[in-house]
Amino acid sequence: MDSNSSYAKDDKLRRIMDAALTTFSRSGYQGATMQEVASEAGVGKGTIYLYFCSKEELLETVLLDVLKRYRDQIVQIISSEDASRTRMRRLVSEVVRGADRRRRQFRFLLQGSWGMGGEFKQRALSIKKDIMNSLAEFVSEGAEMGEFRDVDARLMAHIISGTLDSLAAAQLWNDEQTLEGQDDSWADDLAGAVVDCLCSGVEPEQ
Amino acid sequence: MDSNSSYAKDDKLRRIMDAALTTFSRSGYQGATMQEVASEAGVGKGTIYLYFCSKEELLETVLLDVLKRYRDQIVQIISSEDASRTRMRRLVSEVVRGADRRRRQFRFLLQGSWGMGGEFKQRALSIKKDIMNSLAEFVSEGAEMGEFRDVDARLMAHIISGTLDSLAAAQLWNDEQTLEGQDDSWADDLAGAVVDCLCSGVEPEQ
Amino acid sequence: MDSNSSYAKDDKLRRIMDAALTTFSRSGYQGATMQEVASEAGVGKGTIYLYFCSKEELLETVLLDVLKRYRDQIVQIISSEDASRTRMRRLVSEVVRGADRRRRQFRFLLQGSWGMGGEFKQRALSIKKDIMNSLAEFVSEGAEMGEFRDVDARLMAHIISGTLDSLAAAQLWNDEQTLEGQDDSWADDLAGAVVDCLCSGVEPEQ
Amino acid sequence: MDSNSSYAKDDKLRRIMDAALTTFSRSGYQGATMQEVASEAGVGKGTIYLYFCSKEELLETVLLDVLKRYRDQIVQIISSEDASRTRMRRLVSEVVRGADRRRRQFRFLLQGSWGMGGEFKQRALSIKKDIMNSLAEFVSEGAEMGEFRDVDARLMAHIISGTLDSLAAAQLWNDEQTLEGQDDSWADDLAGAVVDCLCSGVEPEQ
DNA sequence: GATGAATGAGCCTTCATTCAT
DNA sequence: TATGAATGAAGGCTCATTCAT
Structure with missing residues (x-):
């Protein structure tokens, strides 16, 4: 009872x-x-x-909750012992898959915290920085292990984060041109191609 | 008169x-x-x-206007005759500089069209697709000219677009860690580093 | 126009x-x-x-307005050049007549400013003190002119004010036992009797 | 148990x-x-x-309870065997002292029964009339005993009742000008002066 | 055309009251 | 008997929209 x-x-x-x-x-x-x-x-x-106690507090609580879960998911993925490239691949495929499964949450994340004020914005930003820091650290560690070049880790974090957001948004906006074949492996294939771009760059090796 | x-x-x-x-x-x-x-x-x-005729129509008009101007800016930059890498570099530096100069507009773009419905959403999406298409075309052409590898152009467009958005957002959120030295050339330096990542990738050449 | x-x-x-x-x-x-x-x-x-700008401000404004008009009426009556007793008589008869005519306002006055806070209470009290001061001054002047005994003016002001309030309230509460014959002269007769009590007292002259 | x-x-x-x-x-x-x-x-x-059974019933019960206690206090005081003037004096001093001691209750009494309706108003009025009747009877009896002049007893009841209310209110409103010296005997002194006014009147004996 | 006083639908929030425990 | 979580009616206030000037 x-x-x-x-x-x-x-x-x-x-x-x-x-x-x-x-x-x-x-x-x-x-x-x-x-x-x-x-x-x-x-x-x-x-x-x-x-x-x-208010509509605003409700929004803030829910928004922070979703944000934290997103952060935790990312941190968990890039904390594994796999090769950097493998982790990056899982990052992309999981986020894209998640965007599909949890559209509502991603809507929220992308909308961000517009119009919210003061203390809340700080807390939201703090979590967003957690994400950025995790990604930057991931890049730095990859470089230390010789798996990555010695690029600016913070900028690379922006590139990764931005890519994730853009893919998730496309998902939400139903960009059927990009993400149409929704069979079992589409997310993995997509992730493979994205990571190839990120890892090898767009320019041909000379 | x-x-x-x-x-x-x-x-x-x-x-x-x-x-x-x-x-x-x-x-x-x-x-x-x-x-x-x-x-x-x-x-x-x-x-x-x-x-x-209504507040909503006002919002839609303004939002589409800003979106179009953003699209036109991007299209204009990547339509030049320069080398692909150079155009990409200008793309980053101009967008970042623009985010700094025209914060109001970028706020708007990033906020997107939440809560807007139906017909308007289609028109906004249409412009966003213009941008994506332009970027994808840019990548394809680069590949044809031998300046880019033969990657998936649409995915690369997501990577570029997401990177631009992430950098612009950091700008707005005053991510002073990333963008602190605001002297005359900071945008160019930033763009150089970003484009290096995008072009050469994060993995060391073997 | x-x-x-x-x-x-x-x-x-x-x-x-x-x-x-x-x-x-x-x-x-x-x-x-x-x-x-x-x-x-x-x-x-x-x-x-x-x-x-709010319900409260509306109440305060209306309440102060009525209070001021009541104060002004009292001040005007006791500022005349008549004999003290005559003025007192007019005070009673006018207030009683006014209570009859302007019930709504007297309801308000008697209810007072309960539940109102801070600055407003001060302003209401200030007007109430105006009334008390006017009455006290009236008594003092009467004494100086030899028309009144040398009693405590402030206490006498309380007696007069309290009497006026009680009569007005009886009026409002429909105390038909006290105030039934509502012909033309009832207020004057009432005032005459009341003033007789106040002037000569309740005890027999020894 | x-x-x-x-x-x-x-x-x-x-x-x-x-x-x-x-x-x-x-x-x-x-x-x-x-x-x-x-x-x-x-x-x-x-x-x-x-x-x-409701908030309103609670208010009514409490209000009637306080009113009754006030009525009983007054009745008890003026029912003693003392001289009329003495009883009147005790009436004033006790009420004033009571207002000081039991502010909460007097607040209530003065606030009255605003907004209350119908049956309740009748019961409250009934108790208020009890008070008026008691005071009127007190005056009548005083006249019969030769201690008071033969004034209109009901009007004199209004004067006494109004005076008591006014003094109590001043007490609550913290009219420090009237009631400042709060030593042991202030209430008695005050009552003496008030009763002198009421008994002998404000006009000089001719 | 240009204005802003007037309107009332609509929403957040409170709180008296109920009822399952 | 005693409780307090749950409810929803009701009200103060805002603001998009209209229209007389």
């Missing part, structure tokens, strides 16, 4: 955050109404205010 | 669109009020409705 | 304040809704916010 | 009514929330509804 009610409470919070993610993603922050979120979550409008 | 009033009319339209860009960029679409836009433009609130 | 529109604006403000007085008096501050006030005034809900 | 739980129940009821008095007095009827009252009483929000 105890564990039941405890479960129920967590469940309600989770349902609200999930509904908020869905609703904000569908209608945008300002466009979404608390009533929509409540209906989507299957709770009363007032119930949301038992967990979040 | 005719040409005068016509000029006056164009001028007023231009001031309104400029004010809208500034205001939407500062406060977001929903956060901005028509009163704000009117004040910023130095016209009466009702005047805006002589040129645009 | 100019004077017309100017009149219209003043008229709208006046209608809103009047409607607010009526509505607040009928339903209480918290009980009244802005929609009620708007309907009573025959304007749109938003229009009120062109003249007052 | 029975008497214990019965005691506990009475105790809880008392605590709730006390908390309501404090809370309503502090925040006003509409401003106070049931949660505030519950917290102040140290009980759960739902518990209040075991004793009162």
Whole structure:
């Protein structure tokens, strides 16, 4: 019984955050109404205010939550013991696959934290920097291990991050020209080609 | 007199669109009020409705306008007769410089068209595809001329576009770690390093 | 035309304040809704916010306005050149008559400024003190002229003010036992009896 | 056990009514929330509804309770066997002292029953009339005993009642000009002066 | 054309009340 | 009996839009 009610409470919070993610993603922050979120979550409008003190706090919490999960996914992938190129490949394929599976979340990430203010922006930026730092470190370590050239790690992090975002966005925007064959291996094939570009560059070796 | 009033009319339209860009960029679409836009433009609130039938149409017009200008800038740069690497370099340096100079516009571009619907989204996507197509064509042509390897042009377009976006965003977010030395040549140096990564890749030649 | 529109604006403000007085008096501050006030005034809900920035400011303005008019009435009456007793008599009869005529306003005055905070309370208190000071001065002057005994003027002011309030309240509460015969002279007769009590006291002369 | 739980129940009821008095007095009827009252009483929000079926009933009960206690105090004082003037003096001094000691209650009384409707208003009025009747009777009896002149008893009741209210209000409003020396005997001195005014009147004997 | 006073639909938020535990 | 999580009606306020001037 105890564990039941405890479960129920967590469940309600989770349902609200999930509904908020869905609703904000569908209608945008300002466009979404608390009533929509409540209906989507299957709770009363007032119930949301038992967990979040304002619409803004709800958005911030959900946004940070998604951002953190994205960061954790990236960090986890590039922390493996595989060869740098392999890790990079997994990074691309997982993110692209994830964008497909969790469209709602990526909508959110790409939208970013526009219009949010002050303290929140700092926290969001902090997580974004985590991501950048992880990627930069990944590049540096690759160079130390002799698997990468000695390029500017921070710039390379921008290139990787930007590529991931662009691919995910294409996914969301349904860029069927780029990503049409959705069989089992399309993400891996895509990742292979992208990583080839990133690793070998676009210029022919002389 | 005719040409005068016509000029006056164009001028007023231009001031309104400029004010809208500034205001939407500062406060977001929903956060901005028509009163704000009117004040910023130095016209009466009702005047805006002589040129645009709704707030949404105003946003769409301004957004498409900015997108087009961005597209045109990119197209113009990569249409020159220079070597591919040189054009790519100019692409990066101009975009980064532009992000610095025209922050309002880039805010807008990165924010995208959230919450906008249907027909408008198609038009925005269409322009975004113009950009992608231009970049892909640029890569293809480079390959034909032997200046680029025979990589997947569309994927390389994503890499370039994503890199540009990531750099521009860092600019806006004031990522002072990446872009601190703001002397005259910082953009060129940055572009050089970025293009080196993109052209030669991150892996050492064997 | 100019004077017309100017009149219209003043008229709208006046209608809103009047409607607010009526509505607040009928339903209480918290009980009244802005929609009620708007309907009573025959304007749109938003229009009120062109003249007052919040419900609270509306209440404060109306309350201070009524308070000031009450103060001015009292000051005017006791500033005449008549004998002290005559002025006191007019004070009572006018206030009682006013309570009858302007019930809404007296409701307001008696309710006072409960729940209002800070700066406003100070301004209301300041006007209430004006009234007390005027009454005290009236008593002092009466004493100087030999028409009154040398009693504590401030205490006597409390007695007069309290008596006026109690009579006005009885009026409002429909104390038909006290104030039933509402012919032309009832107020004068009442005032005569009251002033007799206040002037000669309740104890028999020894 | 029975008497214990019965005691506990009475105790809880008392605590709730006390908390309501404090809370309503502090925040006003509409401003106070049931949660505030519950917290102040140290009980759960739902518990209040075991004793009162609505917020309004709670207010009415508490208000009538306070009114009755005030009435009883007045009746008790003027029912003694002392000389009329002595009783009047005790009336003033006790009320003023009481206003100091039980500010919360007087706040309530002075605030009155604004916004309350129908049946309740009748009951409150009924108690207020009790007070008026008691005072009028007191004056009549004084006249019968030859200690008072034969004035209109109901009007004199208004004068006394109004004076008491005005003094109590000054107390609450912190009218330090009137009531500053708060040593042991200030209330008695004040009462002496007030009663002198009421008994002998403000006009010099001729 | 240009304006801004006026409007009212719509939304965030509060809080009295209920009811499962 | 006692509780407080859950609810949803209701209200203050905003702001896109209109229209008389």
